[in-house]
Amino acid sequence: MAPVSGMPPGAAPARSGNLRRNAVWAFVGAVIVSAGWAAAVMAIPGLVSSDSSPRGLRGYHLSDDFCTTGKPTKLLQTYSVSDSSAPTHHTDRHPALDSMNCSMSLKRTGGSDSEYANLYMRADLHKAVNPAPELAANKELYRARGYQVTDIAGIGEEAYFLYKDDGSGQYHSVYAELDILDGGMTYYINYTASYTEGKGKPPSREELRGALQSDGQDAVRAMKK
Numbered sequence: 001m002a003p004v005s006g007m008p009p010g011a012a013p014a015r016s017g018n019l020r021r022n023a024v025w026a027f028v029g030a031v032i033v034s035a036g037w038a039a040a041v042m043a044i045p046g047l048v049s050s051d052s053s054p055r056g057l058r059g060y061h062l063s064d065d066f067c068t069t070g071k072p073t074k075l076l077q078t079y080s081v082s083d084s085s086a087p088t089h090h091t092d093r094h095p096a097l098d099s100m101n102c103s104m105s106l107k108r109t110g111g112s113d114s115e116y117a118n119l120y121m122r123a124d125l126h127k128a129v130n131p132a133p134e135l136a137a138n139k140e141l142y143r144a145r146g147y148q149v150t151d152i153a154g155i156g157e158e159a160y161f162l163y164k165d166d167g168s169g170q171y172h173s174v175y176a177e178l179d180i181l182d183g184g185m186t187y188y189i190n191y192t193a194s195y196t197e198g199k200g201k202p203p204s205r206e207e208l209r210g211a212l213q214s215d216g217q218d219a220v221r222a223m224k225k
Contacts, residue, residue: 051132056184082116118191156185162178173193176212178215
């Protein structure tokens with residue numbers, strides 16, 4: 001077969017030899033880089049950690065009845081548990097995630113028959129991932145949807161309060177929530193209510209913030225007992 005135009009006879013074997021030598025040196029280089037990376041990881045273990053690495057549970061644990069463990073004492077100074085609907089609770093245990101929740105229907109103490117609210121509490125123990133990025137994303141999503149977001153100092157590693165009074169005309173829906181992060185533990189308590197102007201009104205934003213902050217603080221403290 002005639003040689004390729006423009007390439008002198010014998011050039012192909014020489015090129016093949018160069019490729020083999022280049023492949024050998026590439027392999028040697030990869031071994032050296034790999035060995036260097038392994039040494040660096042051994043010397044600096046945090047070098048390979050990421051935002052998804054588990055954070056540790058810091059002594060938090062589950063209970064079988066979160067309605068009792070996380071009882072919202074402060075909010076129950078304004079409301080009582082509805083006679084028509086008993087609180088419900090559930091606890092799940094899993095190697096990657098432990099979770100417990102509680103749901104309550106509330107009635108305004110001394111209020112009219114229409115002054116009801118709903119309360120939901122949940123605590124998760126994340127044993128396989130770091131929940132911090134999701135909590136931060138949740139915070140920004142609520143902010144983008146028009147909720148008032150207030151950072152709360154002194155509870156866990158991070159905490160914030162969400163609030164929105166949404167409605168048109170006389171009819172309003174109120175949503176308030178406190179979120180807490182501490183290591184691999186996340187906790188939130190949310191309150192929802194609706195009202196008609198002139199026919200009762202839920203507690204103010206600041207009253208709800210104070211109540212949920214107090215009850216959230218007590219709940220996460222109880223999770224360490």
